[in-house]
Amino acid sequence: MPIFESRTDLFGSVDQVFDFLIRPVNLQAIAPPAMQFVYVTPPDVIELGSRLTCKAQAYGMVQELTYEIVELNSPSKFREKMVEGPLKLWLHDYIIEPHESPDRVTLINRIEFEPPGGLLGFIVTEESILDALDDGFDYRRKALEKKFLNPNS
Numbered sequence: 001m002p003i004f005e006s007r008t009d010l011f012g013s014v015d016q017v018f019d020f021l022i023r024p025v026n027l028q029a030i031a032p033p034a035m036q037f038v039y040v041t042p043p044d045v046i047e048l049g050s051r052l053t054c055k056a057q058a059y060g061m062v063q064e065l066t067y068e069i070v071e072l073n074s075p076s077k078f079r080e081k082m083v084e085g086p087l088k089l090w091l092h093d094y095i096i097e098p099h100e101s102p103d104r105v106t107l108i109n110r111i112e113f114e115p116p117g118g119l120l121g122f123i124v125t126e127e128s129i130l131d132a133l134d135d136g137f138d139y140r141r142k143a144l145e146k147k148f149l150n151p152n153s
Contacts, residue, residue, distance in 0.1 A: 001089065001112055001113065001114050002112070002113055002114070002115075002126045002129070002130065003110065003111065003112050003113075004109075004110070004111045004113070004129075004130055004133045004134075004137075005108065005109065005110045005111075006108070006109040006133075006137040006140075006141065007106055007107070007108050008106070008107045008109075008140075008141045008144055008145070009099055009104055009105070009106050009107075010104060010105055010106075010107055010144055010145065010148040011103055011104055011148045011149060011150050011151060012103075012104070012105060012148045013105065014075050014076060014096045014097075014098060014105050015075045016148070017096050017105050017107060017148065018074060018075035018076065018096055019075070020147070020148075021078075021094055021096075021107075022045050022046045022072075022074075022078065023044065023045055023046075024039045024042035024043065024044075024046065024052060025039075025042070025044075027039075028042075028054075029143070030139075030140050030143040030144060030147070031056075031136070031139075031140070032135070032136050032139040032140075034057065035056045035057050035058070035136065036055070036056065036057040036062065037054060037055070037056045037057075038054060038055050038056075039052060039053070039054045040053040040054065040055065040064075041053070046069050046072070046078070047069065047072060048069055048070075048071070048072040049068065049069060050068070050069045051066060051067070051068050051069075051083070052066065052067045052068075052069075052080070053065070053066045053067075053084075054066075054067075058132070059123060059124060059128075063085065063086065064084070064085075065082060065084060065085040066082070066083050066084035066085065067080040067081060067082055067083065067090075067092075068080065068081050068083045075096065076095065076096050076097070077093060077094065077095045077096070078093075078094050079091060079092065079093050079094075080092045080094075086116045086120060086124065087113055087114060087115060087116055087124075087129075088114040088115070088116060088117065089112065089113055089114035090111065090112075090113045090114075091111065091112045091113070092109065092110070092111045093108070093109070093110040093111075094107070094108075094109060095107070095108040095109075095110065096108075103151070107144065109137060109140075111133065113129060115129060
C-alpha cells in the first residue's frame with residue numbers, strides 16, 4: 001500500500017504542537033484554501049473515538065468525508081481513519097518527536113492509503129493522490145512554520 005510522509009521542524013514543545021493539532025479549528029485553518037476544507041460540527045478538542053466529518057473540494061467536486069480518531073497517545077501521536085469516503089483505506093498518523101535542538105520538534109504526517117476501485121480509480125490514482133498530498137502538505141508546512149515561529153528571530 002502507498003505511504004506518504006511529510007516532516008516539518010517547528011519551534012515549540014511537543015505539548016504545544018500536540019495541543020494545536022488536536023483542535024479541529026486549527027487543522028481547518030492550515031488547510032489549503034483551494035480545498036475549501038471545513039469541518040461539520042466538530043468537537044472543540046478531539047479525543048479517542050471522536051468522529052470528524054468534513055467537506056473538501058477534490059477532483060472538481062465537494063466531497064463529504066468522515067474520520068474517526070482510532071488512536072490517541074497524548075502528547076506525541078494520534079491516528080485518524082477514514083470511515084466514510086471514496087478511498088478503500090486512509091490512515092493518517094500525526095507524530096510529534098523531539099528535535100535535536102531543545103526548542104524544536106519534528107511533526108511527522110504519515111498517511112497510508114489505498115485508492116478507490118472501479119471507474120473512480122481511473123481518475124483518483126495513487127499518483128494523483130500523492131501529488132495532491134505533496135501540494136497540500138507543502139501549504140500546511142508553511143502555515144505551521146508561520147504559527148510556530150522562531151522566538152529568536
